[in-house]
Amino acid sequence: MPKDSGIGAPTKRREDVRFLTGKGRYTDDLNRPGQAYVHFLRSDVAHGRITKLDTSAAEGMPGVLKVFTAADFAAVGGVPCGWLVTDRFGQPMKEPKHPVLAEGKVRHVGDPVAAVVAETLAQARDAAEAIELDIEELPAVVDMRLALDTESALVHDDAGTNLCFDWGFIEDNAAAVDAAIKAAPHVVTLDLVNNRLVPNAMEPRAALGEYDAADDQHTLYTTSQNPHVIRLLMGAFVLGIPEQRLRVVAPDVGGGFGSKIYHYAEEAFVTFAAKALGRPVKWTCTRSEAFISDAHGRDHVTKIELALDNDGRFLALRTDTLANMGAYLSTFAPCIPTYLHGTLMAGNYATPLIYVRVRAVFTNTVAVDAYRGAGRPEATYQIERVIDKAARELGIDPVEIRRRNFIKPDQFPYQTPVAVLYDTGNYHDLMDVMERISDRAGFPARRKESEARGKLRGFGVAAYIEACGIAPSSLVGALGARAGLYESATVRVNPTGGVSVFTGSHSHGQGHETTFAQVVSDMLGIDAAQVDIVHGDTARVPFGMGTYGSRSLAVGGSAIVKSVEKIVAKAKKIAAHLMEASPTDIEFKDGRFSVAGTDKSVAWTDVTLAAYVPHKYPIEELEPGLEETSFYDPANFTYPAGAYACEVEVDPETGKVDVLAFAAADDFGNVVNPTIVEGQVHGGLAQGIGQALLEACAYDETGQIRSGSYMDYAMPRADDLPSYKVDNSCVTPCTHNPLGVKGCGEAGAIGSPPTFVNAVLDALNSGGHEVAHIDMPLSPSRVWAAINGGNA
Amino acid sequence: MPKVSLKVNGRAVSRDVEGRTLLVELLRDGLGLTGTHVGCDTSQCGACVVHVDGVALKSCTVFASDIDGAEVRTIEGMANPDGSLGVIQAAFQDNHGLQCGFCTPGMVMSAAALLTENPNPSEAEIRAYLEGNICRCTGYHNIVKSIQAAAAQMSARPVAAE
Numbered sequence: 001m002p003k004d005s006g007i008g009a010p011t012k013r014r015e016d017v018r019f020l021t022g023k024g025r026y027t028d029d030l031n032r033p034g035q036a037y038v039h040f041l042r043s044d045v046a047h048g049r050i051t052k053l054d055t056s057a058a059e060g061m062p063g064v065l066k067v068f069t070a071a072d073f074a075a076v077g078g079v080p081c082g083w084l085v086t087d088r089f090g091q092p093m094k095e096p097k098h099p100v101l102a103e104g105k106v107r108h109v110g111d112p113v114a115a116v117v118a119e120t121l122a123q124a125r126d127a128a129e130a131i132e133l134d135i136e137e138l139p140a141v142v143d144m145r146l147a148l149d150t151e152s153a154l155v156h157d158d159a160g161t162n163l164c165f166d167w168g169f170i171e172d173n174a175a176a177v178d179a180a181i182k183a184a185p186h187v188v189t190l191d192l193v194n195n196r197l198v199p200n201a202m203e204p205r206a207a208l209g210e211y212d213a214a215d216d217q218h219t220l221y222t223t224s225q226n227p228h229v230i231r232l233l234m235g236a237f238v239l240g241i242p243e244q245r246l247r248v249v250a251p252d253v254g255g256g257f258g259s260k261i262y263h264y265a266e267e268a269f270v271t272f273a274a275k276a277l278g279r280p281v282k283w284t285c286t287r288s289e290a291f292i293s294d295a296h297g298r299d300h301v302t303k304i305e306l307a308l309d310n311d312g313r314f315l316a317l318r319t320d321t322l323a324n325m326g327a328y329l330s331t332f333a334p335c336i337p338t339y340l341h342g343t344l345m346a347g348n349y350a351t352p353l354i355y356v357r358v359r360a361v362f363t364n365t366v367a368v369d370a371y372r373g374a375g376r377p378e379a380t381y382q383i384e385r386v387i388d389k390a391a392r393e394l395g396i397d398p399v400e401i402r403r404r405n406f407i408k409p410d411q412f413p414y415q416t417p418v419a420v421l422y423d424t425g426n427y428h429d430l431m432d433v434m435e436r437i438s439d440r441a442g443f444p445a446r447r448k449e450s451e452a453r454g455k456l457r458g459f460g461v462a463a464y465i466e467a468c469g470i471a472p473s474s475l476v477g478a479l480g481a482r483a484g485l486y487e488s489a490t491v492r493v494n495p496t497g498g499v500s501v502f503t504g505s506h507s508h509g510q511g512h513e514t515t516f517a518q519v520v521s522d523m524l525g526i527d528a529a530q531v532d533i534v535h536g537d538t539a540r541v542p543f544g545m546g547t548y549g550s551r552s553l554a555v556g557g558s559a560i561v562k563s564v565e566k567i568v569a570k571a572k573k574i575a576a577h578l579m580e581a582s583p584t585d586i587e588f589k590d591g592r593f594s595v596a597g598t599d600k601s602v603a604w605t606d607v608t609l610a611a612y613v614p615h616k617y618p619i620e621e622l623e624p625g626l627e628e629t630s631f632y633d634p635a636n637f638t639y640p641a642g643a644y645a646c647e648v649e650v651d652p653e654t655g656k657v658d659v660l661a662f663a664a665a666d667d668f669g670n671v672v673n674p675t676i677v678e679g680q681v682h683g684g685l686a687q688g689i690g691q692a693l694l695e696a697c698a699y700d701e702t703g704q705i706r707s708g709s710y711m712d713y714a715m716p717r718a719d720d721l722p723s724y725k726v727d728n729s730c731v732t733p734c735t736h737n738p739l740g741v742k743g744c745g746e747a748g749a750i751g752s753p754p755t756f757v758n759a760v761l762d763a764l765n766s767g768g769h770e771v772a773h774i775d776m777p778l779s780p781s782r783v784w785a786a787i788n789g790g791n792a
Numbered sequence: 793m794p795k796v797s798l799k800v801n802g803r804a805v806s807r808d809v810e811g812r813t814l815l816v817e818l819l820r821d822g823l824g825l826t827g828t829h830v831g832c833d834t835s836q837c838g839a840c841v842v843h844v845d846g847v848a849l850k851s852c853t854v855f856a857s858d859i860d861g862a863e864v865r866t867i868e869g870m871a872n873p874d875g876s877l878g879v880i881q882a883a884f885q886d887n888h889g890l891q892c893g894f895c896t897p898g899m900v901m902s903a904a905a906l907l908t909e910n911p912n913p914s915e916a917e918i919r920a921y922l923e924g925n926i927c928r929c930t931g932y933h934n935i936v937k938s939i940q941a942a943a944a945q946m947s948a949r950p951v952a953a954e
Contacts, residue, residue, distance in 0.1 A: 012885055019893025020881040020900065022827015022867035029826035122810070202831045202839060202894040202928050254829075254894030255928050287832035509892030509929045679888045679934055686931030710836035710926070718922035718932040723915070748931075 005529075006522035007739075010675040013514045015507070024252045027206040027223050032280035035208070036065055038270060039124035040283070041114040042292065043106035045137050046364040046703020047153065050104055050113065052134035058116060061130055063123030065277055068115040068269070070103040076272065079265050080237040081329040082229075084480040085165050085338050085360070093165035093360070096156035098328035100238070100265045100272075106135060107155055107327035108364050109705055110292025112265060117273055117281055140703035144301060144322040144361040155327055155362040164325050164360035165334065169342035173417065177355035180316035184307030188390040193775045194378045196299035196324065196697040198713060199371045201508075203254020204285040205294065209270030213278065216245055220271045224250040225260045225506050226546020229483065231538050233263040233331065239272055246271075250536040253508035257687070258370035259294045260508065261548050262331035266293070291708040296697055297371020299324035300337060304382045312396045314405050316353035319345060319382055323360045323368075330369035334360060339479045340375030340467070340549075346416035347383040348427045348463045348641060349405040354417045364703045370548065372687055372749040376466045384462035384754035389772060392765065398461050398758070399440075403431060406463075413735075420467055422639045424732035427463060430643040430665045434461065437725045438645035438663035446647070447766065456650040457660075458763025464644070464751035467637035468743035469554035469734075474633075486633035487551070488542040489559035491520070491567055493626035495612035497605035499524070499531045501563075504544010505556030506535050510745065511676045512552060518672055519557055519739070523564045525591035526604055542629055550743030553672060554638045554734065561738045562630035570626060571607045577618045578602050578610055638734045638742040642666035644755040646689075650763045655784025657760055659689060663725040664751065669734045669742035677744045681726045684748020690716035691749075692756040692776045714777070794857045800825070801869030809856045816840045816851035819866060827867040827897045831926070838925030841898040841905075842866045848905035850924070867897035870904070880904055880942045889938030891929035899925050903939045911947055915940070 005011050018024050055067035078097040085093045097103075102113045114131055118124035139153040146152055147162040155162055168174060181187055208221040218241055224230050227248040234248075235241040253260060266283050273281045285293065301322045307315040323337030342356035387405075391398040406427040407414045414422045435441070443459045450457035470476070473484035488504035501520055505512060513533040521528035534540055544556070568588055575593035576583040585596045594601035610617060611626040647661040664681055671677050694714035698706040707713040733740030753776060760778050764771045764787060771786045793808040800823060807822045819825045819842070830852055831839035840851045843865040870878050877885060880903050890896040899922070906913060906921045913921065918939050919932070927935060 013888065013890075015893070016885040016890060017877065019890055019896050020867075020877060020884055021871055022825065022897055024827070024893050026826075026829070026894065028830075029820075122812070200928055202837065202892065202926065203829070204831065252893065255892040257928070287834070287837070511891070675888045679891060679930060682931035682933040683891065683929045684931075687928070709834045710832050711834050715836075715926050715928070716931075717926060718936065719916075719919040721919075721932055723933050723936065724931065 005527065006518055007672050009518060009673065011514055011518055011528065011673055013511045015511065015513045026203055026252045026254055027208060027221050028284045030208055030221050030251065032208065032210050035280040035282050036117050036119060036277065037121040037124050038115050038117045038273065038281050038283045039121065039128050040112040040266070041116065041128045041131050041133065043102065043109060043111040043113055043135065045106065045135055046109050046140035048106050048135035048137040050102065050106065051136050052132060053114065054132040055114060057132065058127040058130040061123065061127035063119035064127045065117045065279065067131065068101065068273065070099055070101045073100045076100065076240065077238045079263060079268065080233055081334065082233065082331045082482050083335040084482065085167055085334040086480065087165040088168040088171055093334055094159045094161065095329060096159050100268050108366050109703060110366060111327070115269055117277060140364045142363055142365065142699050142701055142703050144324055144363060147361050147363055155364055162362045164362055167338050167358045169338070169356040169418065173353060174355045177316050177318050177353045180353050181305055181307045181318060184315050185310050186308040186394060188306045188308065188386055188393055189303065190386045190389055190773060191303050192382065192385060192773060194298045194300040194302065194381055195691060195776045197297045197371055197691055197695050198291055198697050199257040199259035199294060199297055200715060201255030201257055201259055204287055204290045205260065205264065205266070206284040207267045207270045208280060208282040209274035210280040211275040211278065218246045218271055218275065219249065220267060221249045221251065222267050223253050223260050224248070225253065225256040225508060225548055227506065227536055227538050228504065228543050229546055230263050230267060234268050234271065238268045247539045250506055256508045257372040258297065258374055258548060262295055262369055288709050291713065292366055292705060295330045295367045295369035296326065297368065298378060299368050300378050302382055304386045306386045306390055308390055308394065312394050312401045312404055314349055314351040317345060317351050318355045321358045323358055324365065325360050325362055326365045326367035327362065328367050330367035333367060333369045335481065336370050336375040337378065341379045343418050343420045344376050344379035344465065344467060345383065345418050347380065348407060348465050350407045350411065352417060356418065365699055372684065373746040374549065376746065377750045377753060380464045380750050381754050385757060385773065388758045388761065399431060399435065402463055403428060421636060423636060423735045425639060425641050425667065426730060426732050427641060429730045430641060430667055433665035433727050433730055434643035434645050434663055437665060437727050438661065440645065450649050456652055456763040456767040458648050458650065458759040458761065458766060460646045460755045460757065460759025460762055462644050462751055462755040462758060463642065465639055465641045466746060466750050468550035468640055468746070469634055469638040470549035470551050471637050472634055483545065485545055486631050487556040487559045488544045488629065488631050489556065489563045490542050490627065490629040491560065491563040493567060493608050495609050497526065497530065497608045500534055501531060501560055502534045502541040503556050503560060504541055504546065505552040506547040508547070510547065510552060511673070515553065515673045515676060516557065516560055519560060520564055523561065524604065525589060550745040553739065553741045554737050554743050555632060555634055557739055557741065558634065558737045559630045559632035562632055563628040566628035566630065567626060570622065573618065573622055574607045574610050575602050578606065578616065635736040638669065638737070640666065640668050640742040640744065640747055642747055642751050644751040646755040646759040648756070648759040648763055650760060650783060652767060652787055655780035655787060657693060657778055657783060659693065659722050662722055664748065665727045665730060666744065666747050667730045667732055668728055668744045669731060670740040671728055672741070674728060677728055678726045680744045681748045682724055684746060685724055685752045686716050686721055688749040688752030689721060689756055692753040692778060694720060694777050696777050796856050796860050798859065799863045801865060811855065811857055813856045814852055815854040815856045815859065818856040819851060825866050825868050829894055829897060831894065836926065837895070838898040838902060839895050841901040841925065843901060843905065848902055867900060870900060879945050883942035883945065884938045887934050887938040887941055889930065889934045895925060895927045899927065899935055903942065906939065907943055907946060912943055
């Protein structure tokens, strides 16, 4: 096996060559013969009743093929939600219809009202301006706290309330948690906001629908993290297209971060319109349009209480959250603040009693769903912020209070009081690594140096745990998922020995074409260049659930491993026949099959050729061919963990914060490609620091988005961020998947926001400013206001 | 419709365009050079950076008809004559300076412009220069490293005789 391309090697990415030469194929790069273009007319008010919608003038504009409205979609379904949450009282969540085009009412700025299809995009845009649309404005529901007042306007009239669900976890523990908090010597309370973010994958969404009348076949090219999920949701639930007649292709996709998991109305539109018009129909989102149509992330308002004994040991934890759903339920929206948040509230700690309450609220804003981390950053932020506050109030060192409460290495597997069972971990070792790589010991000297320049220097720490590899289908089904969460892989060995791997995972920046090939080449002892990875096309890959929740290697990689194991088992039988030996005597190493204890051997290619040219072949016992498919359904989530440190400098005159250093010690279990893993951590850290320092999706009280472009939404730029110190040397392999891997995609975004905020508060308190909390993002105005007693 | 004649990656091209046609639209839709990307509509993200007469410009902010006669270089023109990756491109691959690849063409074009202006930039200078190029995947760490590596390699390389 070539050591430079197997498991553990920092192999260069093969996909880079096409991206670096302009040969990537993203959805908007594709064009089909006869293609027309759609432009959506979207609501410019947050809430209102459509009183007039006259498209006749627009229909007569040059190049216009048709103007679609809700009436054209009367016979098709709404955009479905993929997760049903049951509330504290056993009742199902409110699940109002999400029409493809607005029916009667508009519910957020950006809600599509009409769609103009024309020969050119410019003609479609021009014609949209000729549509006569009158909207009678209604009071906008924006603030979640006000949305639950009985006097509030209703986003969905027939729901009768803006409360989607009131969820308790675990409801039976509520009384015991309450009693423990009442009896505790110390209770530390914190009110905090997890700010609304826009995922902002750099490639805006796009969708291209095509219909072939000759054989009644639909094709949708779309910017998706999970093309089979789109085929199922759109085909079965929206348009009623049998799945065998619908092909969904997600070619190169320019980042997702969650926002390209969901089935969006625009995908259903182009698929529907392509058949209605007999022409391919293409939609490419503009960035401004993305801000008002891509699902947003986070947006929680929380009160958390942590009860401690006199030694700083955690006795109980209770949290009460309002979670914004936006105007419609996006595909996985109800699952994020519940099962991906409540189950993580133990964090890295042996807190015996935990209760989580979440009320999900409809507002006249864009739908909110998973964004990198999805529920886990919201959980981690609360835990790690309230622990820091407790450390300060009780006068305990922030590293020490965490160590004192960590689940100990000998306690694994560890059953938390919030349903999940952690298989492995070593949080003390992670803390050691973090202290070393951040040079915590040298911090006091660095602080002095900053103080000499009139600056305040702070050192913040946080630990995180996440649940990845989402997840056992039986478990998520019991929790309300309307899908299974296994992954698939077909491994096809070709006659001359090359291998095509068809994976249900999808790569949109993660480098699967490289890492998955490393795994297969390592297992088969052949060069990675002989292994091709195919993904993103429902006509080519087996039914797969796609990529999110840091699941691709842990779940998709495991499916590949299972298929390769089947290939090797069959190949050994063929080799045994070729060498007239018993299959049990066959050893397979470095791409050769040999008979144990002899010098007889055959090459990989001898066996692969025999499989397809079965002249000398055990045909009565074994079918020809060498191709295997596996579906892997994991036994448990995986539990990556880490300890992070951030060092900041605050200018007390202006409130400006500079991030000077960031150190991340992560345990991802075994690592296939360390370079790619480090890159994933870097990107996660940037998004987490972005959330904590810069980013905020803001709405005004009328529901207008105030941060609707890159002029207003503060994306992290190169000069906002430091270089990072990343360490993956602490490894406790996952015990229940064959590679022992845990997933690394979201870690950085989960652990970094509280680390950063803790650092800033450490800086302020070191300067005598007794500031307990500042809500993200920690902009200069907010920090300055905190320094100056809240008077910005 | 005005006619625009350009030299794009060394090849002479001529197209009829509307007055409102942007350079990026001409490159992508008119010439099929889809390596240049559109990531925003406010000239902020830099995914569309190309070189026009040697200067790095955001091609979403230039009317095609305004640059008649110009020489344009895009990501498709950055490889070596034999098709292998150029120094900057190779440095991005060697240092994992890209993930989803969408911002990458603009990053490479900006990096090339930076290294022409300043062959030996500091980390701070690189970060400041990339102010107009947004990446959501890499956290910039490995982009900075890639550009430093390219700079080192270019300055070590013997200067070719004119």
